[in-house]
Amino acid sequence: MSGSYILVVDDEPDIRQLVKEILEDEGYQVAVAEDGIAARQALRDRRPDLLLLDIWMPDLDGISLLKELAEGDGLPCPVVMMSGHGTVETAVEATRLGAYDFLEKPLSLAKLLLTTERALEVDKLQQENVGLRRQVQHTQEPVGKSPVMQRMREQVKRIAQHDTWVLISGEPGSGRETFARYLHSQSARSERPFVDLGVSSITQGNEARELFGSEESGRIHYGSLEQARGGTLFLNEVGDMGLEAQSKLLGALETGSFLRVGGSDPVEIDVRIIAATQRNLEEEVRAGRFREDLFYHLNVVPLQIPPLREHREDVPELLNYYIDFYVAREKLPYRHFDMAAQNFLRNHIWHGNIRELKNLVQRLLILGTTGDIAVDEVESAMGIWEQTSGGGVVVPLSFDLPLREAREQFEKSYLEYQLKQHAGSVTKAAQAAGMERTHLYRKLRALGVEIKDRK
Numbered sequence: 001m002s003g004s005y006i007l008v009v010d011d012e013p014d015i016r017q018l019v020k021e022i023l024e025d026e027g028y029q030v031a032v033a034e035d036g037i038a039a040r041q042a043l044r045d046r047r048p049d050l051l052l053l054d055i056w057m058p059d060l061d062g063i064s065l066l067k068e069l070a071e072g073d074g075l076p077c078p079v080v081m082m083s084g085h086g087t088v089e090t091a092v093e094a095t096r097l098g099a100y101d102f103l104e105k106p107l108s109l110a111k112l113l114l115t116t117e118r119a120l121e122v123d124k125l126q127q128e129n130v131g132l133r134r135q136v137q138h139t140q141e142p143v144g145k146s147p148v149m150q151r152m153r154e155q156v157k158r159i160a161q162h163d164t165w166v167l168i169s170g171e172p173g174s175g176r177e178t179f180a181r182y183l184h185s186q187s188a189r190s191e192r193p194f195v196d197l198g199v200s201s202i203t204q205g206n207e208a209r210e211l212f213g214s215e216e217s218g219r220i221h222y223g224s225l226e227q228a229r230g231g232t233l234f235l236n237e238v239g240d241m242g243l244e245a246q247s248k249l250l251g252a253l254e255t256g257s258f259l260r261v262g263g264s265d266p267v268e269i270d271v272r273i274i275a276a277t278q279r280n281l282e283e284e285v286r287a288g289r290f291r292e293d294l295f296y297h298l299n300v301v302p303l304q305i306p307p308l309r310e311h312r313e314d315v316p317e318l319l320n321y322y323i324d325f326y327v328a329r330e331k332l333p334y335r336h337f338d339m340a341a342q343n344f345l346r347n348h349i350w351h352g353n354i355r356e357l358k359n360l361v362q363r364l365l366i367l368g369t370t371g372d373i374a375v376d377e378v379e380s381a382m383g384i385w386e387q388t389s390g391g392g393v394v395v396p397l398s399f400d401l402p403l404r405e406a407r408e409q410f411e412k413s414y415l416e417y418q419l420k421q422h423a424g425s426v427t428k429a430a431q432a433a434g435m436e437r438t439h440l441y442r443k444l445r446a447l448g449v450e451i452k453d454r455k
Contacts, residue, residue: 003027004120005229007048009039009065010082011057015105019052019112026113036060043069044215044265047222047229048077050119052103055083055090063093070097073221078119082107124193142178143321144314148306152179159301160186167238167298168276170305171448172405173355176276177236179305184232189272192231197224200240207245212252214261225258228271238298239279239290250294273298283445308350308357315346318354322361332365338372345378351409412447415440419449426451 006028010016016032023030031048033039035057042048055062062081069075081094084105091102100119103111141153159166160183168176177196184194202210213223224233235241241249252258253273257266275298284290308315319337326332337345350356363381364373415433422428430440444451 003029004049005029005031005046006050006052006116007031007033007039007042008052009033009036009042009057009062010052010054011035012054015054015107019107022109022112023116026116028116036062036065039065040218043076044220044263046267047220047226049123050077050116051079052116053079053081053099055081055094056085063090063097066094066097066099068219071219073219074098076220076222078123080115080119140182142175142182143318144311145317146311146313148311149314152306153182155303156183157186159183159303161188162301163188163272165273165298165300166275166303167281167301168274168303168305169281170276170278171307171353172278172408173353174305174307175354176278176305177234178354179303180232180234180274180276183274184234184272187232187272189231193228194232194234195224195228196234196236198236200237204242207242208248209261211245211249212258212260212267213263215263216261220260223260225252225269225271226267230270231272233271233273235273235275235298237277238275239277239281239284241290243289243291246291246294250291250297253294253297278448280445280448283442287442308353312346312350315348315357316342318357319345319361322358323365326362326365330362330365332362333368333370335365335368335370336372337378338374341373341375341378344375348382349413351413352405408447411443412449415444415447416449419451424451 003026006023008016008019008023008030009032010019011034013034016034020030020032031042031046033042037060039051039053040060043051053062053066062083066075066079066081069079075098078100079098080101080103081091081099082103082105083090094102100122101115103115142149144150156179166180166183168180170176181194184190197210199207209221209223211223211225213226214221248258252269257268259266281290281295281299285292285295308318316337319342323334323336327334345357352359360378360381364377367381368377415429418429418432419426422432426440426444427437430437433440435443441451
């Protein structure tokens with residue numbers, strides 16, 4: 001994909017042109033602005049990956065523009081200040097406002113290129129660290145040597161070679177984000193940003209601002225579509241997006257551009273979209289909760305992530321992976337699952353999938369002391385209880401999940417139990433659960449419970 005986009009702001013034409021030519025020779029995309037006012041417009045037109053900003057300019061000086069950019073959402077990108085008349089005070093003020101570095105004029109070619117490279121690399125690492133705090137495996141291959149996981153990795157590698165949009169489906173905790181990040185890492189966009197937008201966490205009515213950004217009182221907020229420019233935008237739980245936001249996103253995808261909230265100038269789209277959902281979007285379309293035309297835009301290549309129960313032979317490897325991870329990352333004491341515990345966990349239902357396994361490993365390393373981890377310790381840590389009145393079904397209760405997912409986990413276990421108790425009869429299960437039959441059908445589909453297999 002194209003190189004990083006750099007905005008050079010300097011009131012001296014010779015310096016602007018020289019810096020532009022030097023950076024373009026290195027493969028960067030470069031735009032120039034002759035003063036602070038022109039820089040404002042250039043920032044409105046497109047978010048840069050790096051800003052080279054002169055201090056002394058007419059009308060609006062560089063420090064004032066830097067201060068203006070630092071307010072609100074903070075600096076949109078790394079900023080390197082340039083000046084031939086800099087003082088200690090201006091350098092300190094620029095640093096306080098968040099500038100990455102300070103270059104003295106006349107510019108040294110070697111220092112200009114080194115500072116540019118380092119500023120872009122530091123910004124990339126900061127973005128990756130934000131993702132790592134939410135996602136353990138970042139660009140690592142999804143763990144597992146089972147035939148299922150080997151096929152999944154090969155399929156993702158093939159998809160990554162084509163710049164198409166992908167819709168990832170799967171249960172909560174099954175590794176949808178892991179596969180999305182892996183797909184990005186295998187693609188031609190791997191050197192550009194991977195931006196994760198959790199649709200379900202956006203405040204209602206604020207979706208357009210988060211997606212498209214905004215222009216308010218002369219200040220620009222760059223939305224996820226611009227933050228991911230040249231890279232990948234991961235729309236996590238896209239099925240939770242409101243109809244109004246769906247309509248605006250569809251319009252942007254169809255035209256290839258969008259307007260920021262409160263803005264008047266169109267902004268071009270240059271991203272690969274990977275959407276993920278635990279919902280059955282075809283059912284959501286039929287129910288009128290998701291736009292059919294947007295569904296077809298996103299569903300160019302479908303990718304179904306299998307639940308952990310479909311590749312349980314990977315459980316021992318996953319256990320070892322997360323033990324090593326928490327020992328290295330959190331300095332927790334090393335422990336090992338004995339063979340009986342591993343066998344017990346291989347046969348566990350794993351309603352919370354890989355996330356449940358990960359949380360279990362962390363809990364056992366925190367609460368345990370030394371020695372092997374045995375079955376009784378695993379059962380205690382999992383909070384397993386048996387429902388003895390009518391079948392003895394084992395239901396795991398995970399207290400590490402968000403409330404919504406924990407509730408769905410319980411609902412799924414409860415309804416599977418009712419179906420089992422009534423030999424797969426939805427009518428009888430609905431009566432036992434005190435639900436309307438049609439409502440139960442919708443609930444079972446939403447939770448991913450296969451009804452036909454139970455008859």
